Amino acid sequence: MTALVSATGLTKHFAVRGGSFLRRHTTALRAVDGVDLQIRSGETLGLVGESGCGKSTLGRLLIRLIEPTGGRIDFDGHEITGLSTKAMRQHRRAMQIIFQDPYGALNPRMSVEDIIMEPLLIHGARADAATRAKVAEALRLVGLPARAAQRFPHEFSGGQRQRVGIARALVLNPKFVVCDEPVSALDVSVQAQIVNLLQDLQKELGLTFLFIAHDLSVVKHISDRVAVMYLGKVVEVAEKHAIYSAPQHPYTQALIAAVPVLRPQDRARGRRVRIAGDIPSALNPPSGCRFHTRCPHVMPICRVQEPALTEPAPAHHVACHLVNPV
C-alpha cells in the first residue's frame, strides 16, 4: 500500500512568553518534535496520547491548518510544505477535518445549509439548485433529513451537530479526513452512532482517516494501525492487534493497563502496573527518552540518549532502548 500522507521530521514549536515583567524571555513549546509518520491510502490510523502530547497539533499540521516549524509533508505524491495559500487551495478539497466540540465547530449564525454549502462556494460553486442538491445529498449521507438544511445549529443535539460537521467535511469529496477527537465530547450513548457512521462513510467513500483520540478503546475499535505519542514524539506505531496484544514501549503498556475494564471482578487495582507521576511539561521536556521520568524500566542510557524509532518486528516501530539496545 502507498502512503497518501507522509510526514518527515515534522516539527512545530510554539513560542511561549514567560518570565517576570522585567525579565521577559521566550521559550519554545515543543508540541511536535521531529515526527515521521505515514498514513496509507484507505486506512484508518489511530493517534493516541494524553493531553499535551501534541496529537491534535500533528493532525492540524498534516493538513496545514498550522504552519510547521520544520520538516516536510507529502500529500498524494506532492510536497505541500511551503506551498502558497493559493497553491494550497486546490489540495484543500482533498483534505478535511472533523472537530471535537460540536458546539464550537458550527457558526451559530449560519443555517445548516449555509454551513455545508460554504466549502462548495469557496471552490467556485454558485448557490444554485445543483449546489443545494449536493447539500441535501451530504445531509442524507450522514443520516439527517433534508429539512435539517433550514435549521440553525442551536436547534440540534450534540450528536446531530457532529453529523452536520461531518457533512461539511465530506461535501468536497475529500480523500483524507483528520478526525480530531470526534466523539469525546458526545454522550456515551451517542458516541457509538458517530463511530458507526464514520466507519460506514469510510467504506462507502474510500476515505483515509487520521483518528485522533485519547480513548484507547475507541481507537482500537476504529483503527487499522495505531500510533502512540508522548510529549511531541511518536513512541510506537504498529498494526492495531500488535499494539494492543503485544505493546513494546513501556508507555504504551502503561496506557493500556490504565484503561478501566468493564468487568468488576477483574479490577485492575493492585494487579496491574500503574505508572506514577505526571506528564512533564512540553516547555521543558526531560532529556534523553522523554518517558524516562515515569518509566518503570528506566536505565542509565535513557536519561542521556534519545532512542530512535526502530523496527524490531515487521511493520512495528518502537522508540525505546529496551527494545533496541545500544
Next chain:
Amino acid sequence: MSLLEVRDLTTAFKTERGEVTAVEDISFDLDEGEILGIVGESGSGKSVTALTIMGLLPQPPARVVRGSVHFAGELLTGMSETRLERIRGAGISMVFQEPMTSLNPVLTIGEQIMETVRAHEAISVRDQRLRAIEMLDRVGIPSAVRRLGDYPHQMSGGQRQRVMIAMALACRPRLLIADEPTTALDVTIQAQVLDLLMDLRDELGMAIMIITHNMGVIAETADRVLVMYAGRIVEQAPVARLFDRPLHPYTRGLLDCVPTLEQDRNRLVAIPGSLPEPARRPAGCRFAPRCGHRIDACSAAIPPLVAVDASHASACIRTDILA
C-alpha cells in the same frame, strides 16, 4: 439505619419556559464504608442529585419539590444554611470535576486546606498546618511540607485533583461525594486517582458516592450502582450483578455501545437517537423512544422502580420478559 437515606427526592428549576423537573423520585441508601456509583449521561440528573443532597443549589431557581435527605439521622432538606455549613466539610464533603476552577488561584494550597479545617474545628494554627501536611501526604503529594506554599497553577491537573481530595478529607468526613472526579484527567492519572479513592475508603472507612458517565470508572470502583436516565433511577444493583446481568434496556445499551479493549467487534451496537432535554422529556418511560423493546404500554405511564430481588431493581415494565 444507613448513613445517607434519600427518599422521593424531586428537584425542579425555574427557567424561561416555566418550572422544569431535573430529578424525580430519587430514593436510595448509602451505608458507612460503601462506594456507591451513580452513572448517567448529560441531563440524567446525577449532578443535581448530589448538589441537592449537599444543599448547594441556589434556591431559587432550584426548588426541592418533595422528598427528604437524612444524613446520620439528621434531616438535611429544609435545614438552615448555618447548620448545613457545619455538616458540609465535616460530615459530607465534595470533590468536583474541574480541579482548575475549584481551587482559589491566589491562595496557597496549604492556606486553602487550613482554612477548611479552621471552619470546622477549633485547633491551633500549628495543628492546622500539621493536618494539612498529613492530608497532602495521605493523598500522595510528594514532599508535602515543601508543597504547602505552592499555588494551584504550580501543580499539574492530577496533583490539583489530589489537593481537592485532601481538602475534602481535611475534616474527616463520613461521606465523600465525587462528581466526575476523573473526567478532566488523562487515563494514567485517572487510574492513580481511582486507586487513591479506594485506598482512602479502605483505610478511613468513609462512604463514597462516585458520580460519572463512564461505565469503566464504575466497574473499577463501585460496590453498588444506580443508573440514571433523564432525571430518574432506571436500575439499581450491586456492581458485579449490574455488569453480569443488566436488566434495564438502557443499561444494556450503555454496556453494549462502548467498545472495549477485550473484545473485537465489527460494528458497535448504538443506541439510536439523542438524550431528551429536561424540558422536553417524553411521556411514560423516558427511554421508550430510543428503546428497541418498546411496546405501546411503555409510553402510557412512568414505570416504577421494581425490585426483582433483595438487591436488584429495574424500572421497566417488560423486565420479566426481557430478563
Next chain:
Amino acid sequence: MNLPDAPSRPDAEADIQDVPIHRQHPAWMTLRRLFRHQLFLTGIGLFGIILAAAILAPIIAPVDPTKLAMRYKFRPPDGTFIFGTDNFGRSLWSRVIWGAQLSVVIGFSVVLLNAIFGTLIGALAGYFRSLDNGLMRVNDALMAFPAILLAIGVTAVLGPSTFNVILALAVVYIPRTARIVRSSVIVLREMEYVQAAVAAGAGHWRILRRHILPNAMAPLIVQLSFLFAYAVLSEATLSFLGLGAVPPTPTWGNIMAEGRQYMSEASWIITIPGIALMITVMGLNLLGDGLRDVLDPRLRIQQ
C-alpha cells in the same frame, strides 16, 4: 462530486424525528427574548420619548427656539409656555426639544463613526497579528487621556461647532470600541468553525465577513448603546463649557450653562434640560443592560 445514493442510517432515525419542524432563526429568538426583558423595555420606553421628541421637533415645537421675546422672559411653566421661558423670553419647550434633536444627531453620528472605524481597527488588529502591535499602541496612547479632557482638547484646537464635537467624541471613543471588537475577534479567530473555513480554503476576507464579524456584533451592539449615552453626556458637558454647538443653537448643555446664572429665580431653566439628559442616559443604560443580558452568552450561561 459523486456521492453514492445515501444509505439508510438506522441509528439516526430517532434523531430525525427530533429535528424541529419550525425554523427558529437566532435573530428572531434574540428579539423575542429582548421583548420579554423588563429592563430593556423600560429603557426603550425612556429613550423612545427623547427620540420621538427629536424626530417630531418641527411639529411639536413649531416656535423658533432662537426667537427672542424679552417681554415674556422668566415665565415659569404654565398653560402658555409648557416649560416656561428663559432670560431672553425664548420658549424653553422649543429649546429643550430642539436640543434633544441635536443630542440625538450627535449621539447617532458618534455611534455610527465608532461602528465603522472601531470595527475596522478592532477587526484588523485582532485578526492580523502583524498589525496588532502598531494599531493597539496608538489606541493605548489615545486611551491614556481622560475622555473628557481629550474631547476638550480636540474641540479647543478645532474650534466649537457641532461637527467638531462629533469629531472630538469619535476620536475619544473609537479606541475603546476598537478594543472591545479586537478582544472578541481574538477569541473568535480560534473557534473551530473558523478553522473549518480555513481547512476548506476560505480567504481572510470571507472568514472575517461570514464567520468573525457577525459573531462579534453582539458585544459591539451592547457597547454602542452605552456609547450613545456617553456621547450625549459628553456633548452636554462640552457645550456647558462653551465648546459645543455655537449659541444661539440650543443644546442641553448650553441651556443649562445659561440657566445656571438664574438658578434661584428661574430654577426650571437648568432643571428641565437636566431631567431630559437624565432620562436619555438612564434609558440608554437600561437598554444596554437589557441587550447585554440577552446578547452576551457568557452571562446567559451563569443564569
